[in-house]
Amino acid sequence: MTPIRLAANQYGKAENRVVRVTRDTDRHDLVDLNVTSQLRGDFDAAFLEGDNAHVVATDTQKNTIFAFAREPIGSPEEFLVSLADHFTSEFAWVSGGRWAAEEYGWSRIGDHDHSFYRSAPETRTAVVVRDGDATTLISGFHGLTVMKTTQSGFVGYPRDRYTTLPETEDRILATDVSTRWRYAADAVEGLDFDATYDSIKATIMETFTKGYSKALQQTLHDMAAAVIEAHDVVDEIKFSCPNKHHFLSDLSPFGLDNPGVVFYAADRPYGLIEATFQREGTPTKDAAWVGIAGFC
Ligand SMILES: O=c1[nH]c(=O)c2[nH]c(=O)[nH]c2[nH]1
Incomplete structure (x- = not known):
């Protein structure tokens, strides 16, 4: 068999569609994100030997994104940095990664408290790259x-x-x-x-x-x-x-x-x-x- 070497790799859960409603009062707010999480670090054994001991499941990454959205999201950048901090501190072998989001803008219909329409013509993007x-x-x-x-x-x-x-x-x-x-x-x-x-x-x-x-x-x-x-x-x-x-x-x-x-x-x-x-x-x-x- 031709010898090959594992080079760049990353993995995670792509395009988690998270909608977060703030409803502390009758006047609601919402944040609408499409979040991708990808981990980098020591994952060689998974690729080379099928040893998943280091593989934080993509399903777990998805769950973490939704669990973190239980707290106020803030800006997409702050949300992504909090995910980067979490994954790199929780798992010793996760040395970095890439967290990306798209944000879709909503405005109130009239000045309604809880009815909105997709308004922003543009899609906002944010990417956080952590390396050590x-x-x-x-x-x-x-x-x-x-x-x-x-x-x-x-x-x-x-x-x-x-x-x-x-x-x-x-x-x-x-x-x-x-x-x-x-x-x-x-x-x-x-x-x-x-x-x-x-x-x-x-x-x-x-x-x-x-x-x-x-x-x-x-x-x-x-x-x-x-x-x-x-x-x-x-x-x-x-x-x-x-x-x-x-x-x-x-x-x-x-x-x-x-x-x-x-x-x-x-x-x-x-x-x-x-x-x-x-x-x-x-x-x-x-x-x-x-x-x-x-x-x-
Ligand atoms: O602003 C322009 N840049 C170009 O390079 C280009 N080429 C072309 O056909 N029209 C235009 N317009």
Whole structure:
């Protein structure tokens, strides 16, 4: 038999859908999470010999997530850190792991005390990577669709025999913002993750509105620069953004002009612009990004 060696491994329970209702008064609140727990450590015997003595069952990991939700969840980041603390302290051979969550936003219907609708357009994300004493937190969101109807263009690109795209200095710029940012290791103690999330999201949206965009690439840079400038706690931010093309519809067969009024919103193919921006002079943490799909 060809000799093989066990390399990277992790295991756990994926996508635990936890809904936590706070009902201390008649005015309820809810937190809606999709939580994944994966343990890393000394699990060689399980893979190599079928010895499960170290295997904290994925079922136990699931139960722990729901049991921990009996207490107030706080932010997704705090909830994940509490799981990381638990598993690494409870089991000597668990040296680290990866805990991830998506959060779905709900708002009150009117100002109703206990009726809600799914409201946030974006899905909030959080990942905690624990490796021995080191903890890395990566937060973000995906699915925030934004559009500006002018103050965007695309000119000056090379033309070859396959280039047909006309240059334009006035186009629609639209994208679904997917982003993840990494917190500086020394910044997370006591951080208000909910307020920081709201502030980063607001910074991204406000920057999108500002000025003239020469390309989606430049817009990603400007959004990253604004986030890193305004948030000392962020050392790195990644974006993955489709260019949701809006082509001017040709109305001339109908004897009509079209001065930037009627567009065809193409759903595919789409440009896909991805970039990573890091604060100058800070260490990179590439290992923490392993397993986060959809970014470069
Ligand atoms: O903002 C843009 N960036 C591109 O790289 C590109 N390529 C393209 O065809 N249109 C655009 N727009």
